[in-house]
Amino acid sequence: MHPFLYERPTSVSAAIATAAEPGARHVQPTQANTQFIAGGTNLADYMKLGVAQPERLLDLNNLAEPALRQIRISDDTIRFGALVRMGEAADNKEVRRRCPLLAESLQLAASGQLRNMASLAGNVLQRTRCEYFREISWPCNKREPGSGCAAMEGVNRQHAVLGTSDACIATYHGDFAQALIALDAVVEVEGRRGSRRVPFAKLHRLPGDTPEIETDLAADEVIVAIAVPFDTWSRRSRYLKIRDRESYAFALASAAVALDMDGEMVRQARIALGGVATVPWRARAAEAALRDNVLDDKSAAAAAEAAFADASPRQHNAFKVPLGKRTLVRALLETRDMKV
Amino acid sequence: MSNSTIPNSLSRRTFMTGSVSAAAAMPLATTSTQAAPPEPAKAAAPRDLSTISMRINKQAYTFALDNRTSLLDALRDHAGLTGTKKGCDHGQCGACTVLVDGKRVLSCLSFAVMNQGRDITTVEGLAPVGGDLHPMQQAFVDHDAFQCGYCTPGQIMSAIGCVNEGHAGSDDEIREYMSGNLCRCAAYPNIVAAIIQARDEIRRA
Numbered sequence: 001m002h003p004f005l006y007e008r009p010t011s012v013s014a015a016i017a018t019a020a021e022p023g024a025r026h027v028q029p030t031q032a033n034t035q036f037i038a039g040g041t042n043l044a045d046y047m048k049l050g051v052a053q054p055e056r057l058l059d060l061n062n063l064a065e066p067a068l069r070q071i072r073i074s075d076d077t078i079r080f081g082a083l084v085r086m087g088e089a090a091d092n093k094e095v096r097r098r099c100p101l102l103a104e105s106l107q108l109a110a111s112g113q114l115r116n117m118a119s120l121a122g123n124v125l126q127r128t129r130c131e132y133f134r135e136i137s138w139p140c141n142k143r144e145p146g147s148g149c150a151a152m153e154g155v156n157r158q159h160a161v162l163g164t165s166d167a168c169i170a171t172y173h174g175d176f177a178q179a180l181i182a183l184d185a186v187v188e189v190e191g192r193r194g195s196r197r198v199p200f201a202k203l204h205r206l207p208g209d210t211p212e213i214e215t216d217l218a219a220d221e222v223i224v225a226i227a228v229p230f231d232t233w234s235r236r237s238r239y240l241k242i243r244d245r246e247s248y249a250f251a252l253a254s255a256a257v258a259l260d261m262d263g264e265m266v267r268q269a270r271i272a273l274g275g276v277a278t279v280p281w282r283a284r285a286a287e288a289a290l291r292d293n294v295l296d297d298k299s300a301a302a303a304a305e306a307a308f309a310d311a312s313p314r315q316h317n318a319f320k321v322p323l324g325k326r327t328l329v330r331a332l333l334e335t336r337d338m339k340v
Numbered sequence: 341m342s343n344s345t346i347p348n349s350l351s352r353r354t355f356m357t358g359s360v361s362a363a364a365a366m367p368l369a370t371t372s373t374q375a376a377p378p379e380p381a382k383a384a385a386p387r388d389l390s391t392i393s394m395r396i397n398k399q400a401y402t403f404a405l406d407n408r409t410s411l412l413d414a415l416r417d418h419a420g421l422t423g424t425k426k427g428c429d430h431g432q433c434g435a436c437t438v439l440v441d442g443k444r445v446l447s448c449l450s451f452a453v454m455n456q457g458r459d460i461t462t463v464e465g466l467a468p469v470g471g472d473l474h475p476m477q478q479a480f481v482d483h484d485a486f487q488c489g490y491c492t493p494g495q496i497m498s499a500i501g502c503v504n505e506g507h508a509g510s511d512d513e514i515r516e517y518m519s520g521n522l523c524r525c526a527a528y529p530n531i532v533a534a535i536i537q538a539r540d541e542i543r544r545a
Contacts, residue, residue, distance in 0.1 A: 003387050003407070003408060004386050004407055005384055005385075005407070006390060006451070006453050006454075037454070040449055040450060041431055041446070041449050044410075044431075044449045044450070045430050045431055045449060047408075056386075059453075059454055091505070091506075110520070111521075112502060112505070113431075113434060113445050113498060113501070113520050114446065114449075114520065116443045116445050116501075117450070247515070247516050248519035
């Protein structure tokens, strides 16, 4: 592992000031000399593998601001502090009652140990598990821009079918992010140039020609909170995750669904898809297909068709298209049938 | 510090059960914090050692470590507590599970330096010297919840975390919340049975 300096800033402003070294604004956070660490479950792993090589780590776990560790629930919003651990949020009864999708997406992710370690902000920023990204002897445009993509003609069973580019087909594996993008969450960011609120849908960048640019964040910016508005669909919501094994695996396909129903009619649907796309994936075409329609087997199937209309599978991952459709159909019908 | 300071007469298993946790009370300080009079300020270098203090199984430890040292390696190689096992070293198998401030975590994915001031419990700290095994340890013995035993310390620490978190309500819940601990001997049914027994005993206590 590359040697690194280690510091414990005690306030958000101190962390930002320390991270804002010359040139930091023009460097991707994942390439910066100075990088933040919280749970470390993703970064420590990638440092061991040589994929990440920060010169200095700023440990955020000593930041003094209490709100960073709190879940605040008001009439219209859940606000998760950035350092709240996945397990704590998943076990929060009020979160589960008010919006099951949020709790389920966390509970079905990782393992008990990892959920105790991983912060919510770190979780949404986790990097892909693409095997060719993880192993530094392979070419990878995300890890080493311009080097090529070994996954294109390699074993790409785990890879994405939506949001892909000629440069990268690496899957975004997170689950919580699917809930957040479906529910129009907002990410509160603080940086050298002040505070800003980033719609969750704008936090991650499609790979395009620059897969090394993964998020909208600068190297001297830190997420301080994630706010999720309650709406008419929050309670009738769920997360369905399909895996190679029953637990402790990344999704082959998953669906985050929230519905506002008027009897059998869908007033509003909120849908996101995991395990199948390069970034957290909002399925707006599927939402539009359901709006003001009766939700039944037929309309659910039509929504699933719309969701995967632009899918571009490769040699080993074509199964994700029918699997993703069936996952969404089942999630829609199960969410419809929830008693709320 | 090296493992060679552990008395040779102790078998690995005896050591694991915690009945000899006094072995952990060996001389511990590996660094001198009583430095010479302050020298002109020198910028820290990445390869400088960091001084880290933590409590492990209720004993105070101070280490001088490379920042790259995982908590797992600090426990095994610097505290001589080899009950915690290194499996994958990448957070995929659960063999290295310990409790940090009462919560189960993967010690392989935690840098030791990030555990300054924390309270660590390893499998060696579960039972008092010369006393009874922890109910979870006894339940694993009673139910033959292992074959080779390599994953067992991690299973036991994770199982205690699982019960403490309130997620040992049913067989299915235990399977879900213990899924981060792999057992290649596939002792899973017996592990579930052991956790149920220990859960009931811990609840009664």
